Amino acid sequence: MNKKVILWISAILIILIVGVVIFLSVQNTTSSSTVNNASSNDISSNDNTNPIKSGDTNILIAYYSNSGNTKAMAEEIQNQTGADIFKITRVSEYSNLTEEEKSEIDNNERPEVANMPENLDKYDTIFIGYPIWNSDLPPIINTFLEKYNFDGKTVIPFCTHGGSGLAGTQRTIANKLSNSTVITNAFSLSRTMMETASTEVESWLKEINVIN
Ligand SMILES: Cc1cc2nc3c(=O)[nH]c(=O)nc-3n(C[C@H](O)[C@H](O)[C@H](O)COP(=O)(O)O)c2cc1C
Numbered sequence: 001m002n003k004k005v006i007l008w009i010s011a012i013l014i015i016l017i018v019g020v021v022i023f024l025s026v027q028n029t030t031s032s033s034t035v036n037n038a039s040s041n042d043i044s045s046n047d048n049t050n051p052i053k054s055g056d057t058n059i060l061i062a063y064y065s066n067s068g069n070t071k072a073m074a075e076e077i078q079n080q081t082g083a084d085i086f087k088i089t090r091v092s093e094y095s096n097l098t099e100e101e102k103s104e105i106d107n108n109e110r111p112e113v114a115n116m117p118e119n120l121d122k123y124d125t126i127f128i129g130y131p132i133w134n135s136d137l138p139p140i141i142n143t144f145l146e147k148y149n150f151d152g153k154t155v156i157p158f159c160t161h162g163g164s165g166l167a168g169t170q171r172t173i174a175n176k177l178s179n180s181t182v183i184t185n186a187f188s189l190s191r192t193m194m195e196t197a198s199t200e201v202e203s204w205l206k207e208i209n210v211i212n
Contacts, residue, residue: 059083063129069160104139132161151179157186
């Protein structure tokens with residue numbers, strides 16, 4: 001009888017000890033993974049070598065593109081900066097582009113945009129991309145620029161073109177947005193050089209200190 005009691009007590013003790021050991025080892029694993037998470041967070045928050053690539057969303061790339069060149073450039077900028085991107089879309093597409101855009105420009109029209117970002121408050125830097133049309137901004141860009149308050153923001157124009165470069169459009173934008181900083185080192189890429197977009201965009205973004 002005594003032997004039986006001793007056996008029972010021993011069995012219970014063994015179960016208790018095993019239970020405590022398992023509990024302690026589980027505790028240990030959890031706390032060490034918390035420590036690992038904390039240290040990796042520290043590393044990324046202290047890593048200032050490329051703050052934009054680490055997911056900052058205070059930069060917006062807003063662009064209009066009719067045949068895709070400016071879209072490709074905007075996407076390249078997004079790729080290299082991690083910024084938010086916004087495609088400006090017309091309510092009514094052109095049925096005869098050459099005629100209609102010329103008349104819109106000549107008549108200083110403001111075609112309606114189909115979509116607008118809810119607000120621009122969270123962005124302090126805004127890239128504005130567009131194709132050059134008749135040595136000018138596409139009219140929809142005027143609508144976009146006039147719809148929002150860009151005061152105090154840094155505005156970075158970029159364009160694609162068929163030979164005329166920026167054609168003074170960065171000055172047009174600067175004149176419109178007199179309370180913003182419109183950078184003078186705006187970027188233009190010829191539609192015949194689209195295959196160089198990646199390297200050209202990279203060196204420009206470095207020049208203007210958007211990436212390191
Ligand atoms: C209606 C129209 C007018 C244009 N006017 C000019 C111009 O004045 N100067 C120029 O260099 N390119 C001009 N282009 C060429 C475009 O700027 C060029 O093809 C641009 O890359 C198109 O961009 P997207 O594909 O984003 O629409 C014009 C193109 C169109 C369709």
